[in-house]
Amino acid sequence: MKTKILFFLLACVSLNTFAQEEIPVQKYVAHNKGKFFVMWGGNRESYTKSDVNFRGKDYNFTVADMSAHDKPKGYHVDYINPANMTIPQTNLRLGYFFSDHYSVTIGVDHMKYVMTQNQIANVTGNINLPADQPGSYYNGVYNNTPVDMSQNGAIEGGYPKGEAQGFPPAFLMYEHTDGLNYINTEVSRFDDISKWFGLPNIDKVQINLTEGLGAGVLYPKTNTSLLGMERHDDFHVSGFGVSAKAGLNFTFFKHFYLQGELKGGYIDMKDIRTTVSNDDKASQHFMFFQRIVAVGGIFRI
Numbered sequence: 001m002k003t004k005i006l007f008f009l010l011a012c013v014s015l016n017t018f019a020q021e022e023i024p025v026q027k028y029v030a031h032n033k034g035k036f037f038v039m040w041g042g043n044r045e046s047y048t049k050s051d052v053n054f055r056g057k058d059y060n061f062t063v064a065d066m067s068a069h070d071k072p073k074g075y076h077v078d079y080i081n082p083a084n085m086t087i088p089q090t091n092l093r094l095g096y097f098f099s100d101h102y103s104v105t106i107g108v109d110h111m112k113y114v115m116t117q118n119q120i121a122n123v124t125g126n127i128n129l130p131a132d133q134p135g136s137y138y139n140g141v142y143n144n145t146p147v148d149m150s151q152n153g154a155i156e157g158g159y160p161k162g163e164a165q166g167f168p169p170a171f172l173m174y175e176h177t178d179g180l181n182y183i184n185t186e187v188s189r190f191d192d193i194s195k196w197f198g199l200p201n202i203d204k205v206q207i208n209l210t211e212g213l214g215a216g217v218l219y220p221k222t223n224t225s226l227l228g229m230e231r232h233d234d235f236h237v238s239g240f241g242v243s244a245k246a247g248l249n250f251t252f253f254k255h256f257y258l259q260g261e262l263k264g265g266y267i268d269m270k271d272i273r274t275t276v277s278n279d280d281k282a283s284q285h286f287m288f289f290q291r292i293v294a295v296g297g298i299f300r301i
Helices: 002-022 134-138
Strands: 036-047 050-056 059-066 090-097 102-115 120-127 140-148 172-192 205-218 222-226 239-252 256-273 281-299
Touching: 036 102, 036 256, 059 140, 090 172, 090 281, 102 281, 172 239, 172 256, 205 256, 222 256, 239 281
Parallel strands: none
Antiparallel strands: 036 090, 036 281, 050 059, 050 281, 059 120, 090 102, 102 172, 120 140, 172 205, 172 222, 205 239, 239 256, 256 281
């Protein structure tokens, strides 16, 4: 009888050991479906040259091949100070995994676009402002005419609010610095490539390759000083954009991650507000390229 009981116990232990070997412990990060995540980071941008058309009741001209650049803040506490988070160039994204490999997100790329003031650009069109307006200094017909964008005291960022320009006023100061806001949704794919690096425990460190496509609207706050007229400088839906990205995601201890991305796209803005008059508009389209570094968290509710 004792022999039978001992045999039974040994059999149970053997079966239990076999089951543990055949059914490995499932890692938390092995499946993403049903998880939410949030991401916050900073970016640098580059822009292609673009033709920018300015039009109103008494003028219609195009600045050809306008060059522009971003306005980086550098390493600064404003990136984590809620009161100043729109001062640097930032990216905010909220997302949900609807499968193990695919997520959908909504977010805003807060970019900054500043016309390079120290440039000579060709201008085509006409300006015929009333003689009592300061900008009438520039009245005339332009036919691929070179214009110095730094003339008459023009400076990047424009003059502080309340400070008047001299006479004649600057021809043009133009930027989207609060900012070039690309509000978009993305669909992205994630693939675990930890095995390429021989990582023993992906619940501690996991490496993912990610890529995605996005589309959205542009909601810039455009600061324009045009021919001495009063600027508008307020948020306005101005156009649309499409984008594509690729990056690497490093997830630590299941819930925290660092992500680097390269992101490029096309922006078309046909309805940019430039002055306080509803008659005054601008339009442009260009390509952009972002370099993004962000931190985030991923979790199930």
